[in-house]
Amino acid sequence: MIARIQRALFLTALLAVAFSFSTNVFAATGTINASYKYAKLCGNADCSVYTQINFKPTLGTAVSVTDSAITGEIWSEKLGWINLNPTTSGVLNDGTGTLSGYAWGQLASWINFAPTHGGVTINSSGEFGGWAWVSGPNGGWIKFDCTDVDACVKTDWLGTGGGAGAGAGAGGGGSSTSGSGSTGNPSTNPTTNPTTNPSTNPTTNPTTNPSTNPPTDPTNPPKNPTNPPTDPSVTPPANTFTQQIVQQIASTFTETVAILGDALTGIRTIMNKPDVSVAVKVATTIGMLAGVSVSVASLLFASPFSFSEIALIPMRLWSLLLGFLGFKKRRRPWGTVYDAVTKQPIDPVVVVLRDDKGEDVSTSITDLDGRYGFLVRPGMYTIIANRTNYIFPSKKLFGKDRDELYSDLYFGGPIMVTKEGDVIGKNIPLDPIKEDWNEQTKESQHLMSFFSRKEKWLRHASDVLFAFGFSVATIALIAAPNTYNIVVFVAYLFLGMLRQFGLRHMVPLGGVMYKDSGLPLRFAIVRIFIADTNSETLHKITDKTGRFYCLIRNGRYYATIEKKKDDGSYEKIFTSLPFDVTKGYINTLFEV
Numbered sequence: 120m121i122a123r124i125q126r127a128l129f130l131t132a133l134l135a136v137a138f139s140f141s142t143n144v145f146a147a148t149g150t151i152n153a154s155y156k157y158a159k160l161c162g163n164a165d166c167s168v169y170t171q172i173n174f175k176p177t178l179g180t181a182v183s184v185t186d187s188a189i190t191g192e193i194w195s196e197k198l199g200w201i202n203l204n205p206t207t208s209g210v211l212n213d214g215t216g217t218l219s220g221y222a223w224g225q226l227a228s229w230i231n232f233a234p235t236h237g238g239v240t241i242n243s244s245g246e247f248g249g250w251a252w253v254s255g256p257n258g259g260w261i262k263f264d265c266t267d268v269d270a271c272v273k274t275d276w277l278g279t280g281g282g283a284g285a286g287a288g289a290g291g292g293g294s295s296t297s298g299s300g301s302t303g304n305p306s307t308n309p310t311t312n313p314t315t316n317p318s319t320n321p322t323t324n325p326t327t328n329p330s331t332n333p334p335t336d337p338t339n340p341p342k343n344p345t346n347p348p349t350d351p352s353v354t355p356p357a358n359t360f361t362q363q364i365v366q367q368i369a370s371t372f373t374e375t376v377a378i379l380g381d382a383l384t385g386i387r388t389i390m391n392k393p394d395v396s397v398a399v400k401v402a403t404t405i406g407m408l409a410g411v412s413v414s415v416a417s418l419l420f421a422s423p424f425s426f427s428e429i430a431l432i433p434m435r436l437w438s439l440l441l442g443f444l445g446f447k448k449r450r451r452p453w454g455t456v457y458d459a460v461t462k463q464p465i466d467p468v469v470v471v472l473r474d475d476k477g478e479d480v481s482t483s484i485t486d487l488d489g490r491y492g493f494l495v496r497p498g499m500y501t502i503i504a505n506r507t508n509y510i511f512p513s514k515k516l517f518g519k520d521r522d523e524l525y526s527d528l529y530f531g532g533p534i535m536v537t538k539e540g541d542v543i544g545k546n547i548p549l550d551p552i553k554e555d556w557n558e559q560t561k562e563s564q565h566l567m568s569f570f571s572r573k574e575k576w577l578r579h580a581s582d583v584l585f586a587f588g589f590s591v592a593t594i595a596l597i598a599a600p601n602t603y604n605i606v607v608f609v610a611y612l613f614l615g616m617l618r619q620f621g622l623r624h625m626v627p628l629g630g631v632m633y634k635d636s637g638l639p640l641r642f643a644i645v646r647i648f649i650a651d652t653n654s655e656t657l658h659k660i661t662d663k664t665g666r667f668y669c670l671i672r673n674g675r676y677y678a679t680i681e682k683k684k685d686d687g688s689y690e691k692i693f694t695s696l697p698f699d700v701t702k703g704y705i706n707t708l709f710e711v
Contacts, residue, residue, distance in 0.1 A: 149184040149276025151175040159262040159270035170197040174272050184276040186214040197257050199225030216241035228255030239263055247272040452627050453670055454544035455489045456504055459513045462524050464489025468506040475499040492544040494668040500534045509549035516548045542626045542668050627706040628666045631680055634710040639665025644681040650697040669705040680711050
């Protein structure tokens with residue numbers, strides 16, 4: 120069931136991502152967001168002292184963003200009215216969100232949107248980012264950065280190229296929020312509340328250039344208006360990494376609350392209208408909820424430092440880790456014969472390997488962990504597994520390629536081997552026909568090294584968390600297709616493909632070769648002895664390439680090598696030093 124759910128989620132995610140990228144619509148002409156409309160004119164080195172610049176004042180010509188320019192008027196208590204498209208210059212847009220050119224400030228002279236050490240861009244979310252430079256006595260750096268609660272300007276223009284990304288210096292990779300009092304009326308103390316609009320009309324018509332009296336007349340600028348004052352020689356101030364994180368978390372939280380509050384107010388307004396039909400109320404509410412869902416999802420997943428991601432990052436990374444570990448354990452380099460109901464390994468099981476003629480090629484007896492394996496030559500093979508109180512092949516799991524603990528399940532079909540020295544190690548489920556006391560005793564005495572009942576439930580948890588993490592990664596990618604979300608989604612996608620289609624694992628083979636010539640010692644007997652008791656526990660025969668496949672319980676052992684003589688007898692030619700087995704197999708290359 121979990122495997123089906125995972126496959127369904129996997130395919131749904133791919134379709135959703137494809138659909139989302141095929142349905143993006145871009146606004147050709149944009150306006151400034153009513154809540155996110157303030158840039159910050161820095162007054163000191165770290166911009167902790169600043170005056171805000173309002174890009175959507177109540178009076179004046181509204182700001183318009185197009186593929187070629189930004190026009191209109193903005194307001195600052197320190198700079199006065201600022202014309203974004205004065206007669207002799209103007210703020211230009213290259214169509215992808217990279218800005219250039221000059222605005223004219225009533226009290227500031229020229230404002231450069233592409234200075235040498237800065238530059239302003241509009242990213243794929245419509246957020247302004249970067250730095251502009253103000254010349255003149257009230258000059259300094261203007262900061263655009265939506266990770267800063269007081270320096271965020273947003274537009275619904277997204278550009279024909281999908282946006283230009285974050286601006287130079289600092290800039291808009293994250294979500295935004297408005298500063299304190301950003302949507303309210305002017306404060307009673309305007310000198311300390313720079314975010315307010317002017318209370319009266321400006322002394323000059325804001326839709327025209329300033330008066331003809333020099334030196335503030337933009338129709339009579341410096342002699343070379345196409346070459347305004349020199350760029351600043353210093354780089355713009357920047358927040359510390361910690362400040363950026365704190366601002367990002369706070370801004371995404373504040374904006375989420377604001378979006379949800381606005382949505383709730385809108386729904387209540389619709390519901391309280393007596394002249395609106397129930398059908399219209401329901402349709403409107405659903406539409407508003409859908410819009411809120413998209414807005415909140417875009418906000419929450421726009422950056423790894425949104426307040427939601429602080430909670431989700433551990434979950435997403437942990438589910439990736441568990442998913443990888445679960446996949447790795449499913450792909451152990453041996454075959455296991457196990458109970459189809461309890462998932463517990465079975466021993467002893469006689470596993471017989473037959474060739475395409477039906478003749479027995481090799482026989483293996485499973486160990487306490489139900490493990491077996493055959494080192495074979497290329498050809499076609501089948502396997503038969505025999506054990507009292509069990510039936511082969513399993514009917515309970517027939518048709519499945521995996522279960523909670525095991526993958527690559529085998530039910531009696533042909534096995535094609537194409538590479539010399541491959542190991543056949545299919546996982547074989549057997550159906551129980553009555554209780555087996557040997558298996559119950561083995562579990563109660565903790566005799567198995569590679570199985571525990573807890574592993575089944577941990578694998579369940581791994582599958583559930585992986586499905587959850589993959590779903591979150593897909594939603595995040597659709598809501599905010601930035602680099603961070605793309606990387607996380609690709610990681611889940613890659614691991615999902617491994618879990619679904621598998622990965623060829625390295626076979627742990629041992630070997631015997633001549634030290635002087637480097638040639639393999641073919642058809643030699645490798646005997647394995649328990650180091651403490653000097654008792655032989657098993658033996659293996661090397662193939663024509665000098666390799667052997669040896670599964671064994673963890674412990675301390677030594678090996679002897681016997682060479683086959685011309686008359687068919689064997690002589691011992693080598694005894695190894697004691698060695699430790701820690702992974703359940705011997706992959707040592709013995710040199711004799």
